[in-house]
Amino acid sequence: MNWPHKDLLDVSQLSREDVDVVMRTAASFREINARPVKKVPTLKGKSVVLFFAEPSTRTKTSFDIAGKRLSADTFGLAKSGSSLQKGETLKDTVLTLQAMNPDAIVMRHSSSGAADFVARRVSCAVINAGDGWHAHPTQALLDLFTLREVWGDDLVGKTVTILGDVAHSRVARSNIRLLTMLGVTVRLCAPRTLLPKDARALGAKVFHELEPALDSADAVMCLRLQLERQEAGLLPDLREYARRFCLTKARLKNAAPDVKVLHPGPINRGVEIASDLADAGNSLILDQVASGVAVRMAILYLHITRKEKGETA
Amino acid sequence: MTPPDLVVADAAVPGRDGRWTLVCAAGQVLELSPHDPAARFPEARVIEAKGQLLLPAMTDAHTHLREPGQEWKEDIASGLAAAAGGGFSNILCMANTDPVNDNESVTRLMLRRASEAWPHGPRLFPVGALTMGLAGKQLAPMEELLAAGCVAFSNDGEPVADTELFRHALEYAADLAPVIDHCEDPYMAKGAGANEGVMSARLGLRGQPDVAEALQVARDILLAEYLNAPVHLAHVSCRRAVELIADAKRRGAPVTAETCPHYLTMTDAALFGYDTMAKVNPPLRTDDDRLALIQALREGVIDILATDHAPHAAHEKETPFEDAKNGITGLDTALGSLWELVRLGQLSAEDIAQRFAWRPAEIFRLPHCRFAPGDPADFCLFDPEQSWVVTPETLRSKGKNTPLLGQSLTGRVTLTAVNGHVVYELARAGA
Numbered sequence A: 001m002n003w004p005h006k007d008l009l010d011v012s013q014l015s016r017e018d019v020d021v022v023m024r025t026a027a028s029f030r031e032i033n034a035r036p037v038k039k040v041p042t043l044k045g046k047s048v049v050l051f052f053a054e055p056s057t058r059t060k061t062s063f064d065i066a067g068k069r070l071s072a073d074t075f076g077l078a079k080s081g082s083s084l085q086k087g088e089t090l091k092d093t094v095l096t097l098q099a100m101n102p103d104a105i106v107m108r109h110s111s112s113g114a115a116d117f118v119a120r121r122v123s124c125a126v127i128n129a130g131d132g133w134h135a136h137p138t139q140a141l142l143d144l145f146t147l148r149e150v151w152g153d154d155l156v157g158k159t160v161t162i163l164g165d166v167a168h169s170r171v172a173r174s175n176i177r178l179l180t181m182l183g184v185t186v187r188l189c190a191p192r193t194l195l196p197k198d199a200r201a202l203g204a205k206v207f208h209e210l211e212p213a214l215d216s217a218d219a220v221m222c223l224r225l226q227l228e229r230q231e232a233g234l235l236p237d238l239r240e241y242a243r244r245f246c247l248t249k250a251r252l253k254n255a256a257p258d259v260k261v262l263h264p265g266p267i268n269r270g271v272e273i274a275s276d277l278a279d280a281g282n283s284l285i286l287d288q289v290a291s292g293v294a295v296r297m298a299i300l301y302l303h304i305t306r307k308e309k310g311e312t313a
Numbered sequence B: 001m002t003p004p005d006l007v008v009a010d011a012a013v014p015g016r017d018g019r020w021t022l023v024c025a026a027g028q029v030l031e032l033s034p035h036d037p038a039a040r041f042p043e044a045r046v047i048e049a050k051g052q053l054l055l056p057a058m059t060d061a062h063t064h065l066r067e068p069g070q071e072w073k074e075d076i077a078s079g080l081a082a083a084a085g086g087g088f089s090n091i092l093c094m095a096n097t098d099p100v101n102d103n104e105s106v107t108r109l110m111l112r113r114a115s116e117a118w119p120h121g122p123r124l125f126p127v128g129a130l131t132m133g134l135a136g137k138q139l140a141p142m143e144e145l146l147a148a149g150c151v152a153f154s155n156d157g158e159p160v161a162d163t164e165l166f167r168h169a170l171e172y173a174a175d176l177a178p179v180i181d182h183c184e185d186p187y188m189a190k191g192a193g194a195n196e197g198v199m200s201a202r203l204g205l206r207g208q209p210d211v212a213e214a215l216q217v218a219r220d221i222l223l224a225e226y227l228n229a230p231v232h233l234a235h236v237s238c239r240r241a242v243e244l245i246a247d248a249k250r251r252g253a254p255v256t257a258e259t260c261p262h263y264l265t266m267t268d269a270a271l272f273g274y275d276t277m278a279k280v281n282p283p284l285r286t287d288d289d290r291l292a293l294i295q296a297l298r299e300g301v302i303d304i305l306a307t308d309h310a311p312h313a314a315h316e317k318e319t320p321f322e323d324a325k326n327g328i329t330g331l332d333t334a335l336g337s338l339w340e341l342v343r344l345g346q347l348s349a350e351d352i353a354q355r356f357a358w359r360p361a362e363i364f365r366l367p368h369c370r371f372a373p374g375d376p377a378d379f380c381l382f383d384p385e386q387s388w389v390v391t392p393e394t395l396r397s398k399g400k401n402t403p404l405l406g407q408s409l410t411g412r413v414t415l416t417a418v419n420g421h422v423v424y425e426l427a428r429a430g431a
């Protein structure tokens, strides 16, 4: 199997077969993560730059662990540690990164399209770890991996409700694209101020009230609410938001009997999701973290070991 | 009578059948008459224009030439070079320079630069600032600016948010020169470089709704009617604004309006792949908006075309989308890109003469050529069959920022004359 993509910019570039390859590869790495010695030499001698121009602990750590378990050397380049703060343009940063000759750049940036911008300018693999409001493909893939572990490989006919700040969410956009491609019905639920004006264009059903949005849902993905949204006038306050949209056990009563609950983290307990529900048996939040390492190992492995066209194995 | 010194022979002329010969002397039109192959003009330069279209040279009511202060993007010499190459005789340049054109010394500097670089034209007509420093707090000295050579006033780039001040600006300017307004609600439009719609939702970009433009268009129309003071609405980009303007004109409101070639030929689909070249303010909108604008232009609801020529340096566009500067360079490509619409039958060559040459010159009271005896000999020749590829080299502007880069256009300006002086002539291939 030869992976056909130089970069991972979003899930929209993947075919269903590509997704299956990622899932199978991640499953095999999942085994490694259960061993007492969690390291394999697969990517020995390869180097991965973790370029995070926007603060992130979870995703960066997850990629860092994924790289190290495959024996790659990982180098962090955070915004504060880079010269981006001194007014260096992204183009110059990219040229510097390229000169270090890494095998992959994992990057996060606050501008939509930033990963695309970098990918066009470097010869190594670029893995998008989140660009603005646009895409977060590894999050969508790890959410899928988590759901397949409980539901099996076929997701056709399932209904997933994405709840919260869809307008500003790259997690939502990538998840909508991936889940609809696999035959899942996706519902979006948020106050209108937290939905794009043309939300239906994303390919999902749009709700502004919890009850119908959760009716018979097989899973609910809560999104993290950025606290600055109330300052921007999109919400009165967090208490008011929680009154209308906080996911609780009681509000899930008309969902599917074995409804699953996901959250990309970090959680604002009592805002997007009630504390007891986050810790309950149908919460997959910790499974998502574990899946994250396996999926990111798969992504790094597939992109770094791929052969350029014309190269022989 | 002065003998003819410049003759264009055997050209097609919009709106007239057959072949025509334009005879000029001492910078003026002597006559436009049916082509006579036997006619001889021994003392004139005779330009053979077989297969070409003779158009009146155009007036661009909206450009940014960046001088003084941002000469790395463009300067008056390079901007006027692009204007000459694009078939323009009159260029209005906006006041958002550094320093701002809010006093006579800046206006005079601009005019001096223009006459040094292009003594025979294209002619430069600065637009003075409407408020000091474009800050929207205090009116600029409009009579001083007018006396120095400005022909209109505008806060383009920094539209006046304070409605009370804008009211007074319209009142004060009413007896001096037209006011040009860039219409956008300052709150709704803030920080948005893409039309709010399906495309911005998918790309995850902050969207600027068409309503942000229409709200300010409505404000300006109401004020213009209430005060009986004229206002010119710059670069209209959406159907909602077109409908407001159509209604206003039916009531006889003193408003005029412009749109730009890019709003007639492109949509927000050009943003796919985060192409920063297509980032412009107001943003490229939907196909429905585009079709509404074409129709409005044909019907005269939109009075004129203007380029909103907004040159930037390469590094100012070579960034992620949200960091890129707004603007498309337009003088070089205006006619070539519009010609696509003529070939499709959506506009006529007469529409272009009317909307890009005659009407803007009327609104801003500038010299122009209708090919009548005594008119200034301001014309261009256009080869409707010549295909050319838009490359950094084919653009005479310093700004290479256009989504047309790399595309092929059919139709090209081959010669421009101002006051009977040939200010641009395309070198013939192989010559």
Ligand SMILES: [Zn+2]
Pocket (backbone or CB within 6 Å): B156, B157, B182, B234, B235, B281, B282
């Ligand atoms: Zn403007």
